[in-house]
Amino acid sequence: MQTTKKINIIILATLMAVLLPAAAYCTIGHSGEGAHNISMTILWIAVILISAKLSSLVERFGQPSVLGELLAGVVLGNLALVGINTFEPIKTDSIISFLSELGVIVLLFQIGLESNIEKMKKVGLKAFFVAIVGVVAPFIAGTYIVGPWLMPGLSSNAYLFIGATLTATSVGITARVFQDLKKLHIPEAQIVLGAAVIDDVMGLIILAVVSAIVTTGGVGLGVISWITAKAILFLAGSIIFGQLLAPKISKLFSKIHTGMGMKFTLAISFCLIFAFLAQKVGLAPIVGAFAAGLILDPVHFNYFNDPQISNDINKELASCDENLRNKLLTITNSYTKHHVENLIAPIGLLLVPIFFVVTGMNVKLETMFNMPILIVALGITVTAFITKIISGLAAGNVNKLLVGFGMIPRGEVGLIFAMIGKNLNVISDEIFSAIVIMVILTTLLTPPILTYLLKKADKK
């Protein structure tokens, strides 16, 4: 009963977010002159952001807010089914679609910033084996076994894309779950994070290969090797040269200005230029953005002024007793260290929800209430679970189940794959809907399972 009430509140709140601006818009009419489309796009951004935030009510159920954003998008995108066409223009607004793509670029940059190369070296081989199995098992199962078995008669390209989609591991969701449960520093969490990062890179190489096969209509081993080589060269090159050059560039620019603005501009320009370069070598822009985030370390910004609050507080600490001084210094140092992340965070708050809500808007509900699609979706979901649980077995002497379930959320990366497949006309609306159901289920079921496994482990 309590749950039904809460669900009612969610639906009501989402509808309010949707209907209030709609009503305002219809009442006021179209009296504005001039750049009409620009002011409409501005309203759409507000509508998307407010719906996304209202949908964060899902956190009450222990669910990550990304799920709420997807659901808000599903509502906004399917109101046409009940005769409300107000939000249909969002789907074709070219500026919204640009902001959405920029949003996912910023998200992968943030994820890259959260990770770093040193952390990845520590979890080392274990994470690498988990990642390999976590990519190979779902790809083979999706492409060659479950795909043809559940959906006979499709093109081999479609099976390839389903397999590729299943390889994804959402670093964002995985990290968020462990963070919410305050378990980011246990070895299992470190392994899952490392493996998810490697998985992302491998998955994106798979995406590049699969996209090339689809767009050029089949591809030889030579071309696959060339794409893989390009991807690895770009990533290795950008990581090696990036790490060498980032401190030098940072030092050079700090000679012009040492303020927050320069720090921000350097970080975001790194992200944008790497996203551009990645696309120039045939990779997705998000690969470049992720690499840019991975390269940038707090130490690269040592030439810049500390944030004002750290500065002000550190100035007062001389007269302080040693114990308190150390505590406060730890706080301000950690704030200073994460200052670049803090500066990028508002850009993420503005742009990332646009990506998820727009993604949700692409879900066609009419195809979802379709028994055959639901059956396919459940079949894909079971495959998604089993193949990642298997990858946990490669983790060695740790809680293998915890690692395996930690790898399950497909999140944004799986959706990106599905969107690209849809844009290439390889993935039909029906399969896209099935994949979205799989993403929603892997995202929805993982947090309670992880919570259960962690509590069980704590009892031992």
Place this chain on the structure above:
Amino acid sequence: MQTTKKINIIILATLMAVLLPAAAYCTIGHSGEGAHNISMTILWIAVILISAKLSSLVERFGQPSVLGELLAGVVLGNLALVGINTFEPIKTDSIISFLSELGVIVLLFQIGLESNIEKMKKVGLKAFFVAIVGVVAPFIAGTYIVGPWLMPGLSSNAYLFIGATLTATSVGITARVFQDLKKLHIPEAQIVLGAAVIDDVMGLIILAVVSAIVTTGGVGLGVISWITAKAILFLAGSIIFGQLLAPKISKLFSKIHTGMGMKFTLAISFCLIFAFLAQKVGLAPIVGAFAAGLILDPVHFNYFNDPQISNDINKELASCDENLRNKLLTITNSYTKHHVENLIAPIGLLLVPIFFVVTGMNVKLETMFNMPILIVALGITVTAFITKIISGLAAGNVNKLLVGFGMIPRGEVGLIFAMIGKNLNVISDEIFSAIVIMVILTTLLTPPILTYLLKKADKK
């Protein structure tokens, strides 16, 4: 000699910012597939941001960075004169032009957040009189005296726009100058800030009236009253209802989530929705954004969690001696209070330079090295100085010269007027260039003059 060297450095640095990405782009070629325009737009954003930051070298000369951003735009926009056409697409990129408009909306929102209604009440009548004289004097001088005298034979609409452009006072630049000189709290600074705020609102009403006259080809007293009434009703209504509703809306949304994300979304959505509504009643979107900023007060966000660092530090302060505790509490309270501004700041860092660089790109240098235009520009500039110095006389028993010179920078608002006039085909390229020279000169000359006046006053 020293100055020549520094200027050489600026030119070199700006050229490097321009040429390096250009070279990279030409070398790599056009091999990228897929959403080509999107990745180009991403590169343009990086080019604009980096040029803007390199141009902040002008701060070495005590000049505000807005001047550097304009100059960087002038360079980027006129490289075609020396045969480099690489950056010409920026001028016609619809997404860059949207981001630029969003940038100026965010800037006016930030300026609104910095001001608040209580502050404006304190400086009260003095600021109001300065504002009135500071709008009426330049408008009459520009429209009826200097305009027709310097540029005979133009349409009365052109004179109207020149007059309107001269009424502007740049809150941003004025505030920045006093802030840089650490004189924000002297009465003269308060009066100038208050008057600049009122000037902005009055100037924008003038803009609405002048735009209506131009677009409907002449306008009666009834229509002027209606536009003025609409503007005042919108502003008064949004301020009264906004102040009443903002805490309620804030409280409602804090029930869903009390985190940073919700705080940010509320603030930015306020800005976007007010910008949209302003355009719906026929005002410029920036008027709405400014009103939204004016309405939002730190107190409206009391329902939300304090930022993490304040929280962490406040937790440690119980064991602390009272003197130190009070000092640290002051620091963290001021940080908490300005947290909304801090959250919006990175959005400004991303979008605001796009507006100024794009504005600079619209300056056609070939029309500037034209003696008649230069003479007109100098005539307009002298008018701009004299009429605002006169407004200082209305300030009563304070340093009248300081107030008058504080009102001189035209900055972004003047440029917005000129851009709108240009888009309406009322302002020709030549007059636009003359206005930009006036804006650059008022922006460039004010900081050294204010510094001189403040030091002279300090000696007394």
